[in-house]
Amino acid sequence: MLDAAIIGAVLASIVAAATTLLLASIGELVAERAGTLNLGVEGMMIVGAAVGYAAAYGSGSLILGTIAAMLAGTLLSLVFAGLAIWLAANQVASGLATTILGLGLAGLIGSPFVGTTLTAAPALHIPVLSDLPIVGPVLFGQDAFAYASIALLAIVAYGLARTRAGLVLRAVGESHVAAHALGHPVRRIRTLAVMFGGACAGLAGAQLSLAYTPFWASDMTAGRGWIALALVVFSAWRPLWLLGGAYLFGAVSILQLHVQGFGLGIPSQLLSSLPYLATIAALVVISALKRGQGAPASLGVPFVPDR
Amino acid sequence: MTENPPNALPASLLEAVALTKRFGALVANDHVSLAIRAGETHALLGENGAGKSTLVKMMCGLLQPDSGELLYEGAPIVFPDPASSRARGVGVVFQHFALFDALTVVENVALGLPGHEPLSALAARIDDCVHRYGLAVEPWRRVGELSVGERQRVEIVRCLLGDPRVLILDEPTSVLTPDESENLFRTVDLLTDEGRAVLFISHKLDEVRRLCHRATVLRGGRFIAEVDPKAETAGSLARLMVGAEVPRLPRVLEHELGEPRLLIRNLNIPGDGSRGSALRDVNLEIRAGEIVGIAGVAGNGQTTLFEVLSGEKLADDQESIVIDRVPAGGLGPTERRALRAGFVPEERLGHAAAPDMRLSDNVLLTTHSDGAIVKLGVVRHSVLNARFQEIVKRFDVRFGGRDPKARRLSGGNLQKFVIGREVLRDPVLIIVDQPTWGVDAAAAAFIRNTLREKAAEGCAVLVISQDLDELLEFTDRIAVMCEGRLTVPVPVAETSREAIGLAMGGAEDGGEGVHAA
Numbered sequence: 098m099l100d101a102a103i104i105g106a107v108l109a110s111i112v113a114a115a116t117t118l119l120l121a122s123i124g125e126l127v128a129e130r131a132g133t134l135n136l137g138v139e140g141m142m143i144v145g146a147a148v149g150y151a152a153a154y155g156s157g158s159l160i161l162g163t164i165a166a167m168l169a170g171t172l173l174s175l176v177f178a179g180l181a182i183w184l185a186a187n188q189v190a191s192g193l194a195t196t197i198l199g200l201g202l203a204g205l206i207g208s209p210f211v212g213t214t215l216t217a218a219p220a221l222h223i224p225v226l227s228d229l230p231i232v233g234p235v236l237f238g239q240d241a242f243a244y245a246s247i248a249l250l251a252i253v254a255y256g257l258a259r260t261r262a263g264l265v266l267r268a269v270g271e272s273h274v275a276a277h278a279l280g281h282p283v284r285r286i287r288t289l290a291v292m293f294g295g296a297c298a299g300l301a302g303a304q305l306s307l308a309y310t311p312f313w314a315s316d317m318t319a320g321r322g323w324i325a326l327a328l329v330v331f332s333a334w335r336p337l338w339l340l341g342g343a344y345l346f347g348a349v350s351i352l353q354l355h356v357q358g359f360g361l362g363i364p365s366q367l368l369s370s371l372p373y374l375a376t377i378a379a380l381v382v383i384s385a386l387k388r389g390q391g392a393p394a395s396l397g398v399p400f401v402p403d404r
Numbered sequence: 405m406t407e408n409p410p411n412a413l414p415a416s417l418l419e420a421v422a423l424t425k426r427f428g429a430l431v432a433n434d435h436v437s438l439a440i441r442a443g444e445t446h447a448l449l450g451e452n453g454a455g456k457s458t459l460v461k462m463m464c465g466l467l468q469p470d471s472g473e474l475l476y477e478g479a480p481i482v483f484p485d486p487a488s489s490r491a492r493g494v495g496v497v498f499q500h501f502a503l504f505d506a507l508t509v510v511e512n513v514a515l516g517l518p519g520h521e522p523l524s525a526l527a528a529r530i531d532d533c534v535h536r537y538g539l540a541v542e543p544w545r546r547v548g549e550l551s552v553g554e555r556q557r558v559e560i561v562r563c564l565l566g567d568p569r570v571l572i573l574d575e576p577t578s579v580l581t582p583d584e585s586e587n588l589f590r591t592v593d594l595l596t597d598e599g600r601a602v603l604f605i606s607h608k609l610d611e612v613r614r615l616c617h618r619a620t621v622l623r624g625g626r627f628i629a630e631v632d633p634k635a636e637t638a639g640s641l642a643r644l645m646v647g648a649e650v651p652r653l654p655r656v657l658e659h660e661l662g663e664p665r666l667l668i669r670n671l672n673i674p675g676d677g678s679r680g681s682a683l684r685d686v687n688l689e690i691r692a693g694e695i696v697g698i699a700g701v702a703g704n705g706q707t708t709l710f711e712v713l714s715g716e717k718l719a720d721d722q723e724s725i726v727i728d729r730v731p732a733g734g735l736g737p738t739e740r741r742a743l744r745a746g747f748v749p750e751e752r753l754g755h756a757a758a759p760d761m762r763l764s765d766n767v768l769l770t771t772h773s774d775g776a777i778v779k780l781g782v783v784r785h786s787v788l789n790a791r792f793q794e795i796v797k798r799f800d801v802r803f804g805g806r807d808p809k810a811r812r813l814s815g816g817n818l819q820k821f822v823i824g825r826e827v828l829r830d831p832v833l834i835i836v837d838q839p840t841w842g843v844d845a846a847a848a849a850f851i852r853n854t855l856r857e858k859a860a861e862g863c864a865v866l867v868i869s870q871d872l873d874e875l876l877e878f879t880d881r882i883a884v885m886c887e888g889r890l891t892v893p894v895p896v897a898e899t900s901r902e903a904i905g906l907a908m909g910g911a912e913d914g915g916e917g918v919h920a921a
Contacts, residue, residue, distance in 0.1 A: 264511055264514060267504075275502035276515070278486055278496075278498060278502040279487075280465075280488075
């Protein structure tokens with residue numbers, strides 16, 4: 098029956114599933130708080146996964162692979178930034194183009210590696226703490242990506258709320274006209290925010306292909322970039338709610354797999370849709386409770402300064 | 405502050421020399437020159453579209469001139485962006501405030517200052533500034549919750565904390581009560597006494613004559629004159645601004661009042677928290693042939709009142725609003741229009757007109773159920789076009805092209821269009837929110853005259869306005885809205901600016917309404 102080891106394994110896979118979403122959505126949250134809606138998350142993520150896998154496979158270093166993945170995500174985000182920020186193109190169209198471009202590029206980059214495998218990123222064992230039953234491996238026996246995602250979330254939450262850079266970034270997302278009138282370089286700030294989003298999506302891709310499922314498959318992101326985008330909206334652009342959303346989605350998507358494994362006679366299609374239903378339900382509850390804070394007021398609006 | 409600065413002609417602090425700025429075919433500024441001296445309040449006068457805002461934007465680095473140059477303390481200077489002008493001590497309070505609603509006052513202020521000052525230290529400095537210049541502002545409130553007057557004070561405080569040598573105020577009094585304006589004038593006097601220069605942009609001539617040492621007049625993007633406003637009359641300044649006599653409306657038009665067209669009885673609307681204020685026990689009767697004005701500082705329930713009268717918000721009690729004898733509290737906008745009511749909201753683009761739709765399509769927005777233009781669900785374009793042409797002709801709506809998108813029109817022309825659209829529906833009741841907001845003097849006079857004529861024909865008119873002078877000029881009775889309550893309307897002849905100003909500030913007058921003392 099269910100013993101501690103199984104529960105531990107389930108919890109660990111929940112953490113892994115949530116980490117992918119968390120990494121990607123933190124970056125998108127920053128970009129959106131600056132006023133840019135980048136629908137290219139899925140594309141940047143899969144390019145990160147492909148480049149990260151290729152670099153790690155070639156060099157034998159997971160660290161190099163991770164860095165390469167982040168750089169690749171950033172580079173692709175610059176395509177979006179160039180179109181949507183500097184040429185003031187429609188952000189939705191630019192983002193979709195970025196995703197389509199990313200999916201194609203990733204397939205090309207990854208094609209030599211189909212069928213290969215890597216050694217997954219190791220869990221970092223913290224002595225004593227990680228030996229505690231159940232909570233030990235879950236809280237203190239994860240890989241570096243999981244810790245990085247939590248650290249990143251804390252940094253972003255603190256940075257947005259408490260630092261001047263965060264204040265300026267939020268201001269640009271609220272009213273680019275006012276921010277411009279006060280002398281803040283709106284387009285540069287947005288570009289940096291989008292680049293951060295790209296790096297995070299690339300990191301999420303690396304987590305996917307180097308740790309979560311250490312092989313390459315051309316459709317391995319499987320819509321996780323879109324889920325990350327949705328989570329940003331569900332969280333009402335608040336970092337801490339993002340944490341809850343990512344783990345809720347991760348938990349339901351893993352648990353439904355195990356429920357399918359028990360053979361309870363519930364149609365598997367219904368179970369597969371559970372994570373989405375749970376997220377939608379959470380969205381409805383959150384929007385009903387939500388007071389005051391909505392989307393950044395300038396979200397999705399291109400900024401063209403008068404000259 | 406009645407004296408001139410000690411030196412008769414101190415060197416100019418900031419000077420614009422022959423600045424020219426073109427936007428496509430439009431020459432917004434054509435060789436405009438202006439010099440601001442330390443210790444003086446300099447007025448920049450002109451109609452809407454005269455080029456005042458363009459000039460200011462070039463003087464603070466928001467726009468780059470096509471030709472001409474800026475001098476700072478006599479030496480040429482280029483401000484590539486607003487940050488560089490601010491670094492030299494040029495602070496601007498814009499007409500459309502550069503504030504962030506979702507952020508607190510202190511965060512807004514921090515965004516306008518260089519450096520990484522902790523917010524708590526900054527809040528203390530804001531408090532100091534507040535005491536020194538008499539600008540009541542609470543640092544930790546969210547800007548979205550503040551009244552327009554408070555927002556303006558936030559902007560001024562933000563500028564002052566940068567210790568500016570030149571402070572540019574773009575139409576600062578257009579949104580203030582008389583009382584708030586007086587406070588602002590005291591602050592301006594304090595600032596010039598400290599040797600700062602103030603550029604005061606306005607089209608309110610009395611203020612300029614009272615407050616300013618010199619005045620530069622622009623018209624049609626050109627420099628017209630530099631005058632001593634105290635030596636001019638309001639009439640002579642207006643002639644310089646407009647280039648012709650501004651027609652004055654006859655003070656009182658005599659006509660019989662008919663039956664009640666609008667009855668508001670014990671109207672109560674709860675506030676919805678963020679935006680709309682509550683209405684408390686509002687009563688009003690408007691009869692055919694009269695114009696009733698509602699004065700008040702923005703945010704005291706006027707928006708809610710307009711929405712509940714136009715049917716965008718419904719009243720709980722069907723009887724609390726009666727339009728032409730029909731209880732209408734629960735009727736929607738189309739049903740109220742069918743009772744021959746016409747509505748002109750405050751916001752022209754986005755509320756009165758759809759910005760990206762053509763003007764002819766915008767005509768349809770309020771005439772779709774009048775019968776003539778739409779038959780069996782099909783738009784009859786010939787009838788629609790005829791109506792559109794009639795509006796354009798009778799209301800002198802000017803624009804480029806045959807049928808442009810609404811957003812291409814200037815404020816005055818779009819307002820004439822919107823008023824014309826409602827007037828040609830032949831209403832028995834017209835409700836107008838801010839009829840001449842941001843509209844030049846000639847168009848404003850035309851709009852007021854149009855409403856006067858409709859009243860004379862037996863229409864009842866309700867005008868909500870923050871411009872007290874306008875209400876005193878062309879309404880028959882004035883009521884004041886304050887914190888959701890409406891005073892008893894008083895005939896214009898029996899009241900005074902002071903009495904209305906007091907009521908706008910919420911002074912209780914024992915139910916006497918706004919009668920002069």
